[in-house]
Amino acid sequence: xxxxxxxxxxxxxxxxxxxxxxxxxxxxxxxxxxxxxxxxxxxxxxxxxxxxxxxxxxxxxxxxxxxxxxxxxxxxxxxxxxxxxxxxxxxxxxxxxxxxxxxxxxxxxxxxxxxxxxxxxxxxxxxxxxxxxxxxxxxxxxxxxxxxxxxxxxxxxxxxxxxxxxxxxxxxxxxxxxxxxxxxxxxxxxxxxxxxxxxxxxxxxxxxxxxxxxxxxxxxxxxxxxxxxxxxxxxxxxxxxxxxxxxxxxxxxxxxxxxxxxxxxxxxxxxx
Amino acid sequence: xxxxxxxxxxxxxxxxxxxxxxxxxxxxxxxxxxxxxxxxxxxxxxxxxxxxxxxxxxxxxxxxxxxxxxxxxxxxxxxxxxxxxxxxxxxxxxxxxxxxxxxxxxxxxxxxxxxxxxxxxxxxxxxxxxxxxxxxxxxxxxxxxxxxxxxxxxxxxxxxxxxxxxxxxxxxxxxxxxxxxxxxxxxxxxxxxxxxxxxxxxxxxxxxxxxxxxxxxxxxxxxxxxxxxxxxxxxxxxxxxxxxxxxxxxxxxxxxxxxxxx
Numbered sequence: 001x002x003x004x005x006x007x008x009x010x011x012x013x014x015x016x017x018x019x020x021x022x023x024x025x026x027x028x029x030x031x032x033x034x035x036x037x038x039x040x041x042x043x044x045x046x047x048x049x050x051x052x053x054x055x056x057x058x059x060x061x062x063x064x065x066x067x068x069x070x071x072x073x074x075x076x077x078x079x080x081x082x083x084x085x086x087x088x089x090x091x092x093x094x095x096x097x098x099x100x101x102x103x104x105x106x107x108x109x110x111x112x113x114x115x116x117x118x119x120x121x122x123x124x125x126x127x128x129x130x131x132x133x134x135x136x137x138x139x140x141x142x143x144x145x146x147x148x149x150x151x152x153x154x155x156x157x158x159x160x161x162x163x164x165x166x167x168x169x170x171x172x173x174x175x176x177x178x179x180x181x182x183x184x185x186x187x188x189x190x191x192x193x194x195x196x197x198x199x200x201x202x203x204x205x206x207x208x209x210x211x212x213x214x215x216x217x218x219x220x221x222x223x224x225x226x227x228x229x230x231x232x233x234x235x236x237x238x239x240x241x242x243x244x245x246x247x248x249x250x251x252x253x254x255x256x257x258x259x260x261x262x263x264x265x266x267x268x269x270x271x272x
Numbered sequence: 273x274x275x276x277x278x279x280x281x282x283x284x285x286x287x288x289x290x291x292x293x294x295x296x297x298x299x300x301x302x303x304x305x306x307x308x309x310x311x312x313x314x315x316x317x318x319x320x321x322x323x324x325x326x327x328x329x330x331x332x333x334x335x336x337x338x339x340x341x342x343x344x345x346x347x348x349x350x351x352x353x354x355x356x357x358x359x360x361x362x363x364x365x366x367x368x369x370x371x372x373x374x375x376x377x378x379x380x381x382x383x384x385x386x387x388x389x390x391x392x393x394x395x396x397x398x399x400x401x402x403x404x405x406x407x408x409x410x411x412x413x414x415x416x417x418x419x420x421x422x423x424x425x426x427x428x429x430x431x432x433x434x435x436x437x438x439x440x441x442x443x444x445x446x447x448x449x450x451x452x453x454x455x456x457x458x459x460x461x462x463x464x465x466x467x468x469x470x471x472x473x474x475x476x477x478x479x480x481x482x483x484x485x486x487x488x489x490x491x492x493x494x495x496x497x498x499x500x501x502x503x504x505x506x507x508x509x510x511x512x513x514x515x516x517x518x519x520x521x522x523x524x525x526x527x528x529x530x531x532x533x534x
Contacts (some may be wrong), residue, residue, distance in 0.1 A: 018418065058433060060429055060432070060433070078432055078433065079433075080435065082433070083433070083434075084429070084430070084433040086426050086428045086429070086430060088424075089426065090424075090426045090427055090429070090430035091427075091430075092427060092430075092431075092444065092445065092448070093427075093525055093526070094448040094449075094525045094526070095444075098432075103434065104434050104435075105446065107434055107435050107436050107440055110437065135525040136525075137525070137526065137527040151434070152434075155434065155435070227465060
């Protein structure tokens with residue numbers, strides 16, 4: 001029996017029309033499949049279009065060519081099976097933490113009286129049980145991410161799309177959040193597509209690490225399986241010998257792209 | 273600086289000003305009174321005028337009228353501003369078509385509309401309400417328009433990814449965002465509602481604080497003019513305090529640092 005494919009990007013190309021009429025190709029022919037229950041991390045240099053690819057999987061962006069399949073169905077419009085965790089703050093600032101989490105259920109028509117206790121449970125499981133009445137601006141960056149995580153997970157999406165969700169956090173908080181994510185994911189093993197620029201984070205979290213080349217017209221240039229045993233502890237796994245070997249191997253490929261991406265971004269700045 | 277010291281200094285400023293005013297308008301300096309009572313009156317007369325108004329109770333009627341006009345102007349102007357602001361922000365074509373006219377009407381000093389409103393609506397409260405509405409409307413309109421258009425892209429995408437329909441986006445994203453912009457301009461719009469009412473009264477009416485000031489001016493009763501001004505200031509400060517209380521309740525979710533006033 002084969003596991004069904006949760007997300008299938010087939011020869012996906014993403015292009016934007018620039019202000020001056022030229023067409024900018026962000027991603028050229030990306031081919032990527034995420035199986036059900038699989039945790040895939042996409043790593044690439046800044047500006048390589050990894051977030052763009054994620055937005056295509058979410059249905060927020062339409063690909064210029066190629067197709068997107070969600071559980072073997074072609075994706076039309078927004079991806080209703082997916083929960084999306086944004087890099088920037090995406091909580092509703094005028095709702096309390098509790099209401100921010102409950103809204104995920106209320107949208108589906110769950111009565112408020114039923115949604116609130118479940119939201120409270122979710123807040124507790126992300127460690128914020130005592131912060132239900134706080135507004136987002138009264139929470140720290142890490143706490144806001146926890147609320148955002150609860151907001152997405154309460155809807156029980158089959159697929160989790162994450163766009164550098166822990167990017168704005170400090171190093172320690174990132175690790176704590178990584179562990180929390182793994183713990184929650186371990187409970188029901190959703191398909192995860194996790195975008196990051198941090199290779200260590202990618203290896204520590206994922207089953208597979210996918211590397212993208214520097215943009216524009218970036219492609220997927222590598223795909224590594226991470227066979228570190230689960231459940232993992234992010235603090236511990238970084239000390240593992242296999243972790244180091246894999247890191248060295250992937251970094252040797254990624255390094256060139258990072259340098260290329262860096263050179264391009266500085267050239268672009270000089271040209272302006 | 274501690275609160276009591278600050279308060280003491282604030283009171284000191286008032287005391288010095290009033291004493292100077294009283295002295296300069298009653299005691300000759302080098303044989304000359306610097307503030308002729310005919311033009312400047314004196315604090316004592318002004319104060320006794322205020323006391324007379326309140327003890328006889330005449331003032332309440334005028335305050336009541338001005339307050340009613342201000343409230344009506346604020347409510348109608350805000351409602352109109354919210355509706356049109358929303359409509360324009362969601363329909364860019366409509367906004368583009370009306371843009372030059374909106375700019376034109378907004379550029380017009382609203383005082384010149386007072387005579388027209390007086391002709392159309394008579395000397396009763398509605399001509400003053402209309403003047404206030406034209407002032408309040410544009411403040412609220414521009415804020416709501418901005419608020420709806422500048423909803424954070426991420427928050428909007430988040431709403432969509434959480435499965436919100438257009439109607440739910442309206443209810444949970446656009447509407448709260450627009451309202452928060454409206455509330456952040458609450459002080460300005462309430463202030464303008466009062467300005468509209470008083471200016472309207474001043475230019476032609478039979479009651480209200482503006483009428484009181486205009487009447488006093490007509491008979492060269494400078495004490496009356498000053499008394500009217502003081503009552504008006506106190507009135508506006510009280511209203512503003514009320515607005516602050518309302519605002520604190522409605523905008524609890526806002527970080528205080530970005531407390532913008534449009």
